[in-house]
Amino acid sequence: MIDQGFERRSAAVTEMPDELRHDVRLLGKLLGQVLAEQGGEDLLADVERLRKAVIAARRGEVSADEITAMVAGWEIERAVEVARAFTCYFHLANLAEEHYRIRTLRERDTEGRVQRESLAQAVHELGHERVTELLAGLELHPVLTAHPTEARRRAVVTAIQRVSHQLTEYNTPGRGATERAESRRRLLEEIDLLWRTAQLRSTKLDPLDEVRTAMAAFDETLFRMVPQVYRALDAALDPATGTRPPQARPFIRYGSWIGGDRDGNPYVTAKVTRETIQIQSDHVLAALETACARIGRTLTASAQFTPCSPELKRALAAAVAAHPEIVSELATRSPREPHRQWLLFVAARIAATQRRHLDLAYRSPADLLADLRLVQDSLAASTPRQAYGELQHLIWQVETFGFHLAELEVRQHSQVHASALEEVRAGGELSERTEEVLATIRVISWIQERFGVTACSRYVVSFTRSADDVAAVYELARHALGDRAPVLDVVPLFESGEDLANSPGVLSGMLEIPELRRRLDDNGRRMEIMLGYSDSAKELGPAAATLRLYEAQEALTAWAAEHDVKLRMFHGRGGALGRGGGPANRAVLAQAPGSVAGRFKVTEQGEVIFARYGHIAIARRHLEQVTNAVLLASSPTVSATTSAAAERFRGLAEQVAVASEEAYRALTEAPGFPEWFGLVSPLEEIGTLRLGSRPARRGLGAPRSLDDLRAIPWVFAWAQTRVNLPGWYGLGSGLAAADSLDELRAAYAEWPLFNALLDNAEMSLAKTDRSIAKRYLALGGREDFARQVLEEYDRTRDLVLRVTGHARLLENRKVLSRAVQLRDPYVDALSHLQLRALRALRTENPSERERERLSTLLLLSVNGVAAGLQNTG
Secondary structure (H helix, E strand, O other): OOOHOOOOHHHHHHHOOOHHHHHHHHHHHHHHHHHHHHHHHHHHHHHHHHHHHHHHHHHHOOOHHHHHHHHHHOOHHHHHHHHHHHHHHHHHHHHHHHHHHHHHHHHOOOOOOOOOOOOHHHHHHHHHHHHHHHHOOOOOEEEEOOOOOOOOOOHHHHHHHHHHHHHHHHOOOOOOOHHHHHHHHHHHHHHHHHHHOOOOOOOOOOOOHHHHHHHHHHHHHHHHHHHHHHHHHHHHHHOOOOOOOOOOOOOOEEEOOOOEEEOOOOOOOHHHHHHHHHHHHHHHHHHHHHHHHHHHHHOOOOOOOOOHHHHHHHHHHHHHHOOOOHHHHHHHOOOOOOHHHHHHHHHHHHHHHOOOOOOOOOOOOHHHHEEEEHHHHHOOOOOHHOOOHHHHHHHHHHHOOOOOOEEEEEEEEEEHHEEEEEEEEHOOOOOHHHHHHHHHHHHHHHHHHHOOOHHOOOOEEOOOHHHHHHHHHHHHHHHHHHHHHHOOEEEEOOOOOHHHHHHHHHHHHHHOOOOOOHHHHOOEEEEEEEEEHHHHHHHHOHHHHHHHHHHHHHHHHHHHHHHOOOEEEEOOOOOOOHHHHOOOHHHHHOOOOOOOOEEEEEEEEEEHHHHHHHHHHHHHHHHHHHHHHHHHHHHHHHHHHHHOOOOOOOOHHHHHHHHOOOOOOOHHHOOOOHHHHHHHOOHHHHOOOOOOOOOOOOOOOOOOOOHHEEEHHHHHHHHHHHHHHHHHOOOOHHHOOOOHHHHHHHHHHHHHHHHHHHHHHHHHOOOOHHHHHHHHHHHHHOOOHHHHHHHHHHHHHHHHHHOOEEEEEEEEHHHHHHHHHHHHHHHHHHHHHHHHHHHHHHOOOOOOOHHHHHHHHHHHHHHHHHHOOOOOO
């Protein structure tokens, strides 16, 4: 298919590494073969016509009107097939880039070389002693969410994974011609299946579908990857890792909102939350049992050469007395191999824990750890390598995941609690919604009884406006269970600009809540609050939201010091730039001084989960980069430098924030804007994509204001129009309001927050296509709005380039620039197909049958553009 003409493209193409070029061409050629076989040579010819036309249009050789006419000349069914072809191509191109990234990571990992942004680099820069000090309180807490930003069906994801496996096989060095021919045949077979797999979901996801999808990331990546991160840190601290007790302690704790986040999602019920924790437990116990049995089977050390400790002998004797049939069989199969016998017995007990066989089951992860450390201590006396190798990995996995895998967090809107409390106090019959709130609290209590407090204690309150919103949860818990109420860490979520500014006062009010005061006494005065990036950005614009969030963090850090509270800030960052996204490690370094303090908690949403945790090498690199940033951000030197820069540029930041917010609000709060936005974008249609179980908007009908619209479809719809407005709008006006261009350049060079703000905006601008965007904006019939958007784009692009000193967007980021430039023409093809459908749906009056066909084309193009841009919401 798309395997010709690379040399005639832009300079970015000539920079394409040979290995990546080879894989892209191979996969494109095989896809072209599948298209010709399944759709005929005429389908392949039409795909090629459109491909060549959009490339020529970028060179000014073909007009957009000519492409519009070409696309309009096809039957809808043919347009749908072409959209499917380009979507499949993007899946394959993304896969080729992932493979190249993995190869690059492995090539950079050479002996004697400290890799940038790694754990070894953090130890090298900060010193062994300082990192050891930070390790005592180090905590990285990623929280997986079911926010609907993954446009691909799970069936499509698994089909891509099978293609990935075959591509790895095909590229394995040293294979003979027969083996390579078979690998190529299998690769073609899997691409054929990818083409035949429906891109769109036919049924809506329910919350438990989302839970099981997240479990795939655990099964395939997280469980095996986490101990590798600890091992990397341990090796950086002392190369003798594996022959001594580890210096690295487990610092990663996963959380999950999937099956617990009921804010705006009526399908997440107490029953769903209960089933969710059981699914999580089944997966982690199965993984632990498999790992323990594997290590046990391989630990064939004879007692003659590796005698066991007296403690282990006594434990084995006690096990024989309690469970003679199990231990005797193990002794028969593993004579004079006491360590092997013990680990296989432990594996049997883990399996019994999963089956709820109470006589044999472990009561808690602590009991399991005690048994693992018993065998570890015994081995350490004679063979330290066996004690601190794979067995240590298993111990780290138990310490990280426990029996619950990830802490299940509950989230609900403050207004729901207020309504429930009003009913409870009135003493009458309770509504179904209020009964559900009380049932949720009872489920939290049940989870704590079965899995411990750490399995589920955090209760996030959306749109917290006052301490009363937090107190309401505690009062409802008392009503639900009285003195048997569960341990709750109620987490206020501050989302709007006003709420962020008022947050220190809310925390002061929270200190008056008796339950919270007791909790602070019990947990060493630890408190958690959450900062919402998505809704603040939707309300204030990207620049003002970024700067207001920074100010809030400064104020909250000062408040915590004044009240002797160890405050952890939970960052509700989205995957897309318009929702606080961007490189996570740079985001950490851009936080306010003192706000990190060795602890970083952040949401991992939708497509981000698969992008970061789809492959073990990429997942490990991601966690190493973030941990590196947490360690550096927690060092006094970095904090002092950042603090000085923030103080110097505070006045400049205020100028930018005020002017950018004014420009943003002038557009988004103008009369008629919500209706216009609905016309120029596929906003309505995105709601039918069945991306997740949660409804796309608050309330029914067309949005009357942006408050009715959730942040995800807001960002997703703008990305589809190629405008990417939430990632940059208002920044140009903010920069223009600054007194000095030199000061802006100094802030970009010296202040990590300002640097990240402009670099993220530059990424978003690079994914914007002005000419295509103009065609979308024209669909709304409001030339004033269209002109306003395009003028702000021109202003922002110009000033970002002037401040950064770049001659073109992404000039200093070659890998990302290459990816964007290579994809742009093919995204253009899908945009033209989408515009055809959108224009007909908006300006014509199609029949019901025609509307259905046009909607199919539009949704397929939405899916393809998301794959091409590699982000949704």
